[in-house]
Amino acid sequence: MALMLDLAAQGAQMSLVLALAPGLLGLTRKIKARLLRRRGPPIVQPYRDLAKLLRKEAVVAENASWLFRSAPYMIFVATWVAASLIPTFATGLIFSWTADLIAITALLGSARFFLALVGMDVGTSFGGIGSSREAMFATLAEPAMIMISFTVALIAGSTQLSSVAEHMLSHLELRVSLGLALFGLIIVALAENARIPVDNPATHLELTMVHEAMILEYSGRHLAVIEMAAALKLLLYVSLAACIFAPWGLAPPGAGPLFWAIGVVAYLFKLLAGGCMLAVFETSIAKMRVFRVPELLGAALMLGFLGVLLLFVSRSL
Amino acid sequence: MPLALALWYVAGLLVLSVAAIAMRGLPRASAIVYAACGAIAFALLFGAAQRLIAFPDATARLTLPLGLPWIGARFRLDALSCFFLVVINLGAVGACLYAIGYGAHEKEPGRILPFFPAFVAGMNCVVVADDAFTFLVSWEFMSLASWALVLAHHDEAENRRAGFVYIVMASLGATALLLAFGLLAGPSGGYDFATIAATPRPEWLAGLVVVLALVGAGSKAGLAPLHVWLPLAHPAAPSHVSALMSGAMTKVAVYGFIRIVFDLVGPVQLWWSVVMMLLGAGSAVLGVMFAAIERDLKRLLAYSTIENIGVVFTGLGLAMAFKANNIEWAAALAFSAALLHVLNHSLFKSLLFFGAGAVLGATGLRDIEKLGGLIHRMPRSSFAMLGAAMAISALPPLNGFVSEWLLFQAVLVSPALPQWGLKLMTPAVGAALALAAALGAAAFVRMFGIVYLGRPRSPAAIKATETDPWSLAAMFLVLALCLSLGVAPGLVLDAIAPVAHALIGARLPEQSTMAWLTVAPIAEARSSYNGLLVFAFIAISTLTAIEVIHRFGSRAIRRASAWDCGFPNDDPATQYTASSFAQPIRRVFGNIVFSARENVDMPAPGDSRAAHLTVETTDRIWSWIYEPLTGAINRIATSINRLQFLTIRGYLSLVFAALVALLLTVATWR
Known part of the structure; x- marks a missing residue:
């Protein structure tokens, strides 16, 4: 019985991230539009888009390979598994020890690996430019993420996110290194989710685009699955920041459904706050030239590195 | 697997190598040789794995009356050897299975077949050697067999150059290892590993041995800055040999280093680890950056x-x-x-x-x-x-x-x-x-x-x-x-x-x-x-x-021409190329690592010739270490060259001077 409940909680987490991800995207778009004094599409618009795309036939280029048709699922699943391993409403779920923060970063790396590959599958120049730039960003964003993981792991004494969240809850304190890690994480999250100032999620046909260039050839259900993966990735980074830097409301391991309900409500508030902050940030800043981005990501890497270095020097910083 | 059986297998590989020469003319010779080699490697793999799991702490020793008559050849099988036997023979089994098919492409199989089993045998011998003599002989055997394989396609100038650089670096490495073992043996002259491990030695001497081992094993493994031969030699060999060289031979070098530093030389000192980590991390970053911009698949x-x-x-x-x-x-x-x-x-x-x-x-x-x-x-x-x-x-x-x-x-x-x-x-x-x-x-x-x-x-x-x-x-x-x-x-x-x-x-x-x-x-x-x-x-x-998705959404697929933002072009040259893919990486990291330089040759307006973009990247290690070094060696060799053209008087006085110098050395030494 207890096992069934544990499995149900884990299943609930998987469904929760899947159900909320397009909503977060819709919310962000709505707030952005309001900030620009536009009415904006309704929050449920991403759900409608997905439903529409799923029902349409997929148009596939004549010379596309089997990888072109299977990679969207790999991208989606790797992101989904990564997103459902991050504590959202409760810590210590039954499969939470499957992968730690480093493994979650690597799972996102798997998703990116396939995304960059399919950009090159049809053999168009747009796909190649997107893949090439994505690969370049990743060479800096991934080590930055690892360094941020190191900072967090050294403070909490664990790379397991459940343990990290519990540690953060029980040792509430302001640390220089944590601040650096938060800054780094924000930069990495912006780059990884193709947000302004790194990439513009609202454009097609722009020479500086990255993410959209890779998926230009996709349509129908394949596009839906990739869009879903992108939404999940945004949700993942918001949940990650919430789990590490604002773990309040997370149900402790072994807690009952009541705590879980509290956890879900708290999580919804965190997503709301994350969406608002992202929208405000995006409307207040301009997009960067593509070769300025490595400097930004290099800064994230240095921030993470500095955080680790401070912790190696003194455990209390 | 008892040690004696392992040595029998190795002997079998050597016999196979000789038999391969005899089988030169046979139509299915390559399939037979690779199948036999693979079978022996599989037996070694199975035996080593079984021993590693069943008797992990047992050490078997054996002395054979081979090599120098008053020493003999000592062999041993312990957990470390077993692990590396598994690694080597796993690679060998895969390579043999692959080569049964791939070897059929070979134009001159006689240049590969005899050396391939010998190469596998050499690698196996290195990891079971139990004295410095056996170790070095096996090491050189492995190096020379692989060198012969690198030169299998010797009609291409590029491969001949690779072979030359490889043999120079291999000799350098072997010399360093020879000196390392010389220092390890100490005054009593015990060259077997048990004696070496039991001999205490001063810290500076141990440090010197580790540096020499790093040069010897590191050059074989491809540790920067001794890596320059590796991207030349590994791709030059036939692909199954490349696989074995990259997959297994570099690991034999790692074995040699582990054996000397963790087992033979005595207590570990702190500064060794600093050197190791710097070299290791440097090699990792340098190697992968070159991989990210390289155009040759095997390189x-x-x-x-x-x-x-x-x-x-x-x-x-x-x-x-x-x-x-x-x-x-x-x-x-x-x-x-x-x-x-x-x-x-x-x-x-x-x-x-x-x-x-x-x-x-x-x-x-x-x-x-x-x-x-x-x-x-x-x-x-x-x-x-x-x-x-x-x-x-x-x-x-x-x-x-x-x-x-x-x-x-x-x-x-x-x-x-x-x-x-x-x-x-x-x-x-x-x-x-x-x-x-x-x-x-x-x-x-x-x-x-x-x-x-x-x-x-x-x-x-x-x-x-x-x-x-x-x-x-x-x-x-x-x-x-x-x-x-x-x-x-x-x-x-x-x-x-x-x-x-x-x-x-x-x-x-x-x-x-x-x-x-x-x-x-x-x-x-x-x-x-x-x-x-x-x-x-x-x-x-x-x-x-x-x-x-297939059940509740759609599963229909329609094939159409590529979209490409409405401007599809059938010419494959409009695709992204490998160089253009690497361009952002080269631009971000290029100046530091490759000293990359882009030259744009843009014709003047009205001129109808094509514009050219050339990219130069150089391995700074070549220009900073190897070129000055080879330059110096060349200069010294040229100046010594004059000695070839002396008169008979000149030669006689040279011999006399050498004799006096040697006698003086002996006299002062005593």
Whole structure:
């Protein structure tokens, strides 16, 4: 019985991230539009888009390979598994020890690996430019993420996110290194989710685009699955920041459904706050030239590195 | 497997090598030789693995009346030898299976067949040698056999140059090892490993031995700055030999280093670990950056070998730092991570070279700028290569990720080190490893994307066909091993544990007792990874997603021409090329590492000739170390050259002067 409940909680987490991800995207778009004094599409618009795309036939280029048709699922699943391993409403779920923060970063790396590959599958120049730039960003964003993981792991004494969240809850304190890690994480999250100032999620046909260039050839259900993966990735980074830097409301391991309900409500508030902050940030800043981005990501890497270095020097910083 | 049996197998390989000369003319000679070689390697592999699991702590010794009459040849089999026997023979079995099919392409099999079993025998001998003499003779045997294989296609000038650079560097390495063993033996002249290990020696002498071992074994393994021969020689050999050189021979070098530093030389000193970590992390970053911009498919893989050897040496350096501070459990963690990476790298690098060989056999091309679209014409081998590319990019749930992850865990326990210098250095090493891993992923996205995806860029790539079933069998066998090591790494870690226990004095906690094959190197609450569950999650979620979408959404597919923003162009030259893919990476890191320079030749307005963009990249190590060195050697040789043209009087006085100088030396020495 207890096992069934544990499995149900884990299943609930998987469904929760899947159900909320397009909503977060819709919310962000709505707030952005309001900030620009536009009415904006309704929050449920991403759900409608997905439903529409799923029902349409997929148009596939004549010379596309089997990888072109299977990679969207790999991208989606790797992101989904990564997103459902991050504590959202409760810590210590039954499969939470499957992968730690480093493994979650690597799972996102798997998703990116396939995304960059399919950009090159049809053999168009747009796909190649997107893949090439994505690969370049990743060479800096991934080590930055690892360094941020190191900072967090050294403070909490664990790379397991459940343990990290519990540690953060029980040792509430302001640390220089944590601040650096938060800054780094924000930069990495912006780059990884193709947000302004790194990439513009609202454009097609722009020479500086990255993410959209890779998926230009996709349509129908394949596009839906990739869009879903992108939404999940945004949700993942918001949940990650919430789990590490604002773990309040997370149900402790072994807690009952009541705590879980509290956890879900708290999580919804965190997503709301994350969406608002992202929208405000995006409307207040301009997009960067593509070769300025490595400097930004290099800064994230240095921030993470500095955080680790401070912790190696003194455990209390 | 008793030691004597292992030596019989090695003798069998040598006999096979002689028999291969006799079988030169036979039509199926290559299939017979490779099958026999593979069978013997499999017997060695099975025996070593069984011994490693059943009798991990047993050490067998044997002296044979070979070699120098008053010494004999000593051999031994302990946990470390067994582990490396597994690595070598796993690579050999794969290479033989592959070569049964691939060897048929060979124009002159007589240049390869005799040397191939000899090469395998040499590698096996190195890891079972128990005295300096046997070790060095086997080492040289291995070097020379592989050198002959590098020169198998000697009619190409590039290969002759590779062979020359290789033999020079191999001689340098062997000299360094010879001197190292000379210093190890000490005044009493005991050259067997047991005596060497029991002899105490001053700290400076031990340090000197380690530096020499680093030059000797490091040059064979491809550690920067001694790596220059590797990207020349490994690609020059036939592909199954390249696989064996990159997958197994570099590991023999790692064995030599581990044997000398962790076993023979005595207590570990701290500064060794600093040198090791700097060299290792430097090699990792340097190697992978060159891999990320390289155009030659096999050379790209060779550069990536340098990266992985760097990762292994970084792990060994961390283990040494922990061991010097008597933090044995952490040393065991770093050491096990390094050994697991040795095994992992030997697997996926073999597979990658097999795939490169298949491409080479199908198209005759190694330049990736001329390939493309091979996924349509070589669907099976491209699938295997995709798996290998994922594994080497350290992506879960494959095996490369596990060793990378363990290494990161080892870096994370390094605040336990008391020294300030190490405290400041280990995070930098960790960052370098993370950078190398990320660049590795970019390099292999580029490799796979340019070679297998897109549209064919040359007529040869259009006409490519799938490779033979033997090669495919070898590739899928190795791919299966990569996946199983990725989902059940705990079983291998348990098999490695006795090796760590013998050399470090501590072992990782037993992994097979963990639920669901989880790996938890320190404690589960601290860090754990479960490849099996990640794999299961991915598999189940993928199937569910596909089923749900196909059932409730649409499953219709319509083929149409590519969209490309409304401007599709049929010319394959409009695709992104390998060089353009690497351009952002070259621009971000280029000035520091490659001293890359772009020259644009833009015609004046009205001039109708084509514009040209040329990119120059140079390996700074060549220009900073090797060119001055070869220049100096040339100058000295030229000035000594004058001695060839002396008169008879001149020669006689030279002989006299030499005699006087020698006598004086002897007189002052006494």
